[in-house]
Amino acid sequence: MLSKSENEKLCRIGPGTVMGEVFRRFWNPVLMSSELLEPECEPVRVEMLGERLVAFRDSNGHIGVMEEMCMHRGASLALGRVEDGAIRCLYHGWKFAMDGSVLEMPNVSGKCVRSKLKATAYPAREAGGLIWIYMGPADKMPPFPDWAFMHLPLENLRVSRFDTEVNYMQQLEGGTDTSHVGILHTNDARPGWMSHTFSANEDLDNPASLASDDLAPVLELEQTEFGFRYASTRRIRGQETLRNVRIVPIAMPSTRVIPSPKLQFVIFEVPMNDMKTTTLGVSYDPEGGPIDAWKLDEIGGRHDPRLFDHATHRYIGTWENRFGQNRKEMAKSWSGIKGVVAEDQAIAVSQGPIVDRSKEHLVAADMALVRARKQLLESAERVRNGGDPIGVAADFRKVLACDRNIESGVEWKSLLPL
Ligand code: FES
Ligand SMILES: [Fe+2]
CATH class of the missing domain: 2.102.10.10 (Rieske [2Fe-2S] iron-sulphur domain)
Incomplete structure (x- = not known):
């Protein structure tokens, strides 16, 4: 929970605002x-x-x-x-x-x-x-960021953009919140949910393909040069000796890298104004192989012209079209909405242009997004006092995510560096 004034400080990014100054330093x-x-x-x-x-x-x-x-x-x-x-x-x-x-x-x-x-x-x-x-x-002016994907051939990158009429923090928090993946994205994350069985989605490209139907992952955070990373650990049904861990970096000011079993999804939530955000994404295979952009759009629900206007790169789901939700489908589709990105955008817009964080009731599963807020607010204080924001000159080349199964008892940090 934040006070109303902290929420204002976090969300307002126009010229002359403290958070605007933080973003302007990157x-x-x-x-x-x-x-x-x-x-x-x-x-x-x-x-x-x-x-x-x-x-x-x-x-x-x-x-x-x-x-x-x-x-x-x-x-x-x-x-x-x-x-x-x-x-x-x-x-x-x-x-x-x-x-x-x-x-x-x-x-x-x-x-x-x-x-x-x-x-x-x-x-x-x-x-x-x-x-x-x-x-x-x-x-x-900081050094120009050096991301791993900048070293790959352009034809092996899937670069995408859509603008949504919400404050950037809703997009960043949605992307930082791992516990929703197994729930909001049930259709992709937990095939078999209707019959209370679980068989992992075998699509290695899908960022919502979870290896587990454990809905209450345990989170651990680690401070880094670029911001922080979290590890979410999930128990795997029927395999007591294994755990699934997803390591997700949250890089300042508002970037995350989400893993699928095979790919990296680097997602930049860039504030256009206080109530509008452009989401720019680069997806790639860290082995440098080709990527199926059409399929990734389909996983996201990006092909639906009722929801994504390809000419203007805008998300156009609203209450008028009910974000594409088909309630008759909900007996076999958890959300009634097709596609992971379409589900995320429906939720973000449903929260209103700027969510009132003084009214929320946070739980342990929200630990990572609380840290994302803290590092932004702390950066705002640093800039206000004449200093530099967190992560301003970080080496982004090493900012990578992973989704792996590891033996129980093995420390997730032993997977680092990725
Ligand atoms: S030159 Fe006159 S408005 Fe631009
Ligand atoms: Fe999501």
């Missing part, structure tokens, strides 16, 4: 590279940490990200002309370089005004099929 992914497919393609309007931005790819293929509204009189630069190393506003032709410098002002004579102006622009990089930006102070 490189955050903002778009998929495929959204800016080729040089001079259509600029994309994006919202990030409460700011409206435009992202574009110039004639040379370089990415620019700057304030969307032209600094002259506020026309959207997303309508503008993309040029060599610059974007030009359609309205009066002001031309802005990638760093926000004003290169030309056709409706102004002389250079005097131009040299005094600079638009807000953010450093942008492209890696691992994602476009990343840094919105913090120049002198605090």
Whole structure:
């Protein structure tokens, strides 16, 4: 449980807020590279940490990200002309370089005004099929994050995005909460649940394929350089000598890696504004093998056009369409909703745009998400006092998850490093 003021501090991320300052101290992914497919393609309007931005790819293929509204009189630069190393506003032709410098002002004579102006622009990089930006102070810029998936061929990554109208913490907490996997995702996690039997889902790609139907996993946490990791241990029915352990890292500020028996799912919950979050994910086989993106979309329920708008990358489930829930199906489908991601989004939206954490009743199974809150709130205090947030210069290359069965009595930490 949090006080109302702690909840506000945790959830508000606009300019000038303490948590907004924490996020601004990291490189955050903002778009998929495929959204800016080729040089001079259509600029994309994006919202990030409460700011409206435009992202574009110039004639040379370089990415620019700057304030969307032209600094002259506020026309959207997303309508503008993309040029060599610059974007030009359609309205009066002001031309802005990638760093926000004003290169030309056709409706102004002389250079005097131009040299005094600079638009807000953010450093942008492209890696691992994602476009990343840094919105913090120049002198605090951390090293560019080095994730294991950035070292794999792009064709072996499944990169995805959807935006949901909820605060980022609901998405992060949903992803940090392991005890819901065996319950909300019963259809995938516990085949045979209707007959009270259990046979593990044999799909090695499915992150909800649990090796056990133990619904009350025991959690242990370990502080790390990047944030923390938790291990959830589940008893395995009929196999007293074995335990299943899932090790999940929660990296600052709002990233997790979820394992399936075979794959890694790196998921970034990036706040667009206080009540809207973009979820950018990269799934990959750590052995570097190919990946079946179509199948992963199907596992997530992402193919359902009532719930996911592929043109705009938005989750569009609402109470009006009841999040795609079919109650007649619930005799044989636990949730009545098809797909793991569709189930998660229905729950997140059902909690409202910002959940009131002063009213909750937490239990031991919530230990990991409580830690996720604490490390964010502690980071906010550190930044407020002139320090650095937790994990700001961490080595993300080693941030990996696993799902393994181990002998009872074997310490889960003996699996590290992964
Ligand atoms: S509004 Fe952009 S140049 Fe005038
Ligand atoms: Fe889930």
